[in-house]
Amino acid sequence: MNALPVLMLTQDAALWQAWQRIAGPQWLPARGQGLADLQRWKQQGRSLVVLDAALPQLPASGDAAWSGLLQDAKVLVLSNRPSDDEGRQLLAKGASGYAHAQSGAEVLAQMLQSLAGGNIWLGRSLLQRLLRDVDARLPEPGDHWAQALSPREQEVARYASLGESNAQIAERMSISERTVRAHLSAVFEKLQVEDRLMLALKVHGIGRPQPA
The missing domain is CATH 3.40.50.2300 (Response regulator)
Structure with a gap:
């Protein structure tokens, strides 16, 4: 190439x-x-x-x-x-x-x-702010996206879609950051998303943006 x-x-x-x-x-x-x-x-x-x-x-x-x-x-x-x-x-x-x-x-x-x-x-700070803005402006999403996930993976996905860091998620769920990363990797694979922004769009029922 x-x-x-x-x-x-x-x-x-x-x-x-x-x-x-x-x-x-x-x-x-x-x-x-x-x-x-x-x-x-x-x-x-x-x-x-x-x-x-x-x-x-x-x-x-x-x-x-x-x-x-x-x-x-x-x-x-x-x-x-x-x-x-x-x-x-x-x-x-x-x-x-x-x-x-x-x-x-x-x-x-x-x-x-x-x-x-x-x-x-x-950058991480801007991403977290945009995710919080998305959550604040959109109606309560459906849960069809969560059907392929375990209950723990669903919980991690919801927190991540709000812009919370791995450390914040770990503290909320009383688990290690390593476990959070493992759950997120599984979530990304099962939902076929590449990053937290696309995860947030998926959770809120918004289609992936297409490049112009």
Whole structure:
């Protein structure tokens, strides 16, 4: 398989040095330093982009101009000072992921793998907040999703769909975090979901979002 080209937009030399460590059989990093580079990248029919949230001339996170910038691309926005509010706004404008700029090459590769597969990537804090928002805004779900699960797996799935961490679930259920992880692995396999966000959508009866 050929390496996938990834545009890395930053004027920070240290970030560029850190991000390009993903280079290898799977990823082919290319550096950009401005929004003109993003437009050229899209015109070339390429889509994977890592964007430094501190890049000069970027609009405010709530600005409608983001929709045009993010259109026709899978953009992972990375910030040295990530905030849940900024992340929510950028995701609403079309970003495919939002996380910390210092996440490390191994995690960055995982993020890009997720985006390349048509999924989104969220940091833990933002994911938990979005899951709580989903639970607060939707009606009480049915339990058809739970039919294939054991009672303990159902309980773990419900807590996880509310955005609770493994430690919080373990404390609530008086079990170890290792047991929580084992239950979650079984839940993901039985429900054919890949992560907690998709689990929450399943629990609340929402179909899996399809990539544009």
